[in-house]
Amino acid sequence: MRWWHLEQVADIEVHAFADESAWSVEQLWAELAGVPERRRYVVAADGDRVVGYAGIGLGPDTADVMTVAVRPGERGRGVGRRLVTALLDEAETAGLRTVLLEVRATNAAAIALYSDLGFVTISRRPGYYGPGRDGVIMRRRAQ
Numbered sequence: 396m397r398w399w400h401l402e403q404v405a406d407i408e409v410h411a412f413a414d415e416s417a418w419s420v421e422q423l424w425a426e427l428a429g430v431p432e433r434r435r436y437v438v439a440a441d442g443d444r445v446v447g448y449a450g451i452g453l454g455p456d457t458a459d460v461m462t463v464a465v466r467p468g469e470r471g472r473g474v475g476r477r478l479v480t481a482l483l484d485e486a487e488t489a490g491l492r493t494v495l496l497e498v499r500a501t502n503a504a505a506i507a508l509y510s511d512l513g514f515v516t517i518s519r520r521p522g523y524y525g526p527g528r529d530g531v532i533m534r535r536r537a538q
Contacts, residue, residue, distance in 0.1 A: 396427060396436035396448055403445035404438070411464035418462070426450060426461070434461070435485040439474045449478035451485055451494070458486035460496035463505070475508055483512070483535070492537040500529040509533050 396404065401423050408417040418426075426434055436450040447465035451458050460482055465474045486494050498505045500519065514533040523530030 396430075396438045396450075398424075398427065400438050400445050400448070401427070404448050407445065407448065407464050407466050410467055435482070437478060437481045437485075439465075439478055441469075447474040447478050449482050451482040453486065453489045453491060456491070457493040457495055458482075458489065458491045460494065470504070475505070476512070479508065479512055487537060494535045494537075496533050497523070497530045498533065499524055500531045506531065506533075509535075 401420060404423055405418075405420045408423070411417075427436060430436060433453055434450060435453065436448060438445050439447040445466075446469040447463075449463040450461040452461050460479070463475060463478055463482075465478070483494060486492075494514075496509065496514065497520070498509065500506075506516075510533075512535065514535040516531055517534045518532045520530040520532065522528065
């Protein structure tokens with residue numbers, strides 16, 4: 396992801412996380428400023444149009460998926476899978492064998508994708524996304 400992608404990424408953010416607090420352009424800039432030291436962000440594009448983006452934080456022992464979002468009209472076309480696979484490649488390149496993420500318990504499509512990519516549920520955070528909206532913590536260990 397580069398600075399010129401941020402306007403489109405912010406638009407995806409608003410639509411993908413309408414029921415939550417979407418990251419502002421300022422927050423996106425702050426995240427991008429952490430690249431390449433501790434963060435990696437990637438975009439999926441169709442020509443000049445950004446259709447999805449994802450980011451990962453690289454720690455000393457583990458990597459944490461920070462965000463994955465796909466433009467609503469592009470979902471179900473493999474964009475999310477390509478983005479998450481790119482993040483897993485970044486973790487592997489950094490020598491990190493364990494990747495963690497958090498997802499809304501109600502996001503069955505995302506949980507299925509993550510499970511298919513080798514993530515397993517390790518815990519649940521009741522009310523993490525607000526009252527009655529739990530978070531699921533998942534982990535993937537490289538083989």
